[in-house]
Amino acid sequence: MAVNAATPSQQRRLRAPARAGRRAARATLIPPLRGLLPLALLLGVWELTGSERSPYFPRPSTWPAAVGDLWTAGSLQPAAVATVNTFLLALAVAIVLGTLLGLLAGGVRTIDRALNPTLEFARAMPPAAIIPVATLLIGYNEQMKVAVVTSAAIWPILFNSRAALRRLDPVLVETARSLHLTTLQRVRKITFPALLPGIFLGVRIAGPIALVVTLLVEFLTQVDGIGGLIATAQRGYLSDQVWGLILVAGLFSLLVGGLIAALEGRVVRHRPS
Numbered sequence: 001m002a003v004n005a006a007t008p009s010q011q012r013r014l015r016a017p018a019r020a021g022r023r024a025a026r027a028t029l030i031p032p033l034r035g036l037l038p039l040a041l042l043l044g045v046w047e048l049t050g051s052e053r054s055p056y057f058p059r060p061s062t063w064p065a066a067v068g069d070l071w072t073a074g075s076l077q078p079a080a081v082a083t084v085n086t087f088l089l090a091l092a093v094a095i096v097l098g099t100l101l102g103l104l105a106g107g108v109r110t111i112d113r114a115l116n117p118t119l120e121f122a123r124a125m126p127p128a129a130i131i132p133v134a135t136l137l138i139g140y141n142e143q144m145k146v147a148v149v150t151s152a153a154i155w156p157i158l159f160n161s162r163a164a165l166r167r168l169d170p171v172l173v174e175t176a177r178s179l180h181l182t183t184l185q186r187v188r189k190i191t192f193p194a195l196l197p198g199i200f201l202g203v204r205i206a207g208p209i210a211l212v213v214t215l216l217v218e219f220l221t222q223v224d225g226i227g228g229l230i231a232t233a234q235r236g237y238l239s240d241q242v243w244g245l246i247l248v249a250g251l252f253s254l255l256v257g258g259l260i261a262a263l264e265g266r267v268v269r270h271r272p273s
Contacts, residue, residue, distance in 0.1 A: 064244065066240035067244035090146045091153060094157055098155070101115075106162035127217070131217060134148050140221055152209055160198045161198060168195070172194055173190075197264075207257060226249055
């Protein structure tokens with residue numbers, strides 16, 4: 001029996017979901033910047049109403065020159081490298097440990113019940129309270145920074161991974177069983193791809209937390225990093241340097257968020273928006 005060909009209007013309707021998916025993927029790869037308009041408006045008003053002689057709120061136009069002085073003096077480059085290294089290493093450790101612990105707690109109810117009180121207690125500990133203990137046990141070094149930042153950034157990844165595993169569609173599990181897939185094949189082809197959106201959600205939340213805690217640790221302990229430069233500039237009443245360094249940290253956070261969103265758009269582009 002012959003099958004009638006689809007009409008042009010039917011073909012357009014069939015292609016519409018694919019075009020919508022591609023537009024959603026492009027929007028994820030290039031996040032909209034309209035959210036920065038309030039910040040730009042605030043800086044514009046600040047520039048018009050502020051004073052260069054203000055000891056606390058100098059005009060934003062003075063910030064680049066102040067940061068440029070740090071660059072010329074050779075103190076900005078090593079501080080930025082130290083902050084970026086701590087941030088990336090701590091975030092990577094948090095992703096690995098958070099995902100593994102989340103899958104372990106989400107997959108085995110007995111382990112979840114045993115670990116849940118400890119996890120809830122550790123999650124409630126503020127990073128500032130962990131810093132003195134970490135410095136006593138580890139010292140004022142890079143390992144201490146990574147340990148403190150990891151302890152703060154691991155929780156969104158852990159709990160989102162656990163929740164994603166609990167929300168796993170039973171149909172996927174039954175499909176894997178009916179196909180007689182091995183455990184490794186089941187994890188690689190079904191379980192892990194289904195959990196990726198939840199894991200990426202945790203990473204997107206953990207990224208800003210890791211950056212803020214990195215700056216906090218450097219600020220309080222005076223170790224190498226952007227946070228240490230902010231503390232030094234604050235003690236010297238160099239407000240333009242303080243605001244300029246905060247702006248640098250904010251731009252770095254925006255860049256990291258865009259990169260994570262772009263990676264998520266590439267990896268989970270097969271899923272509906």
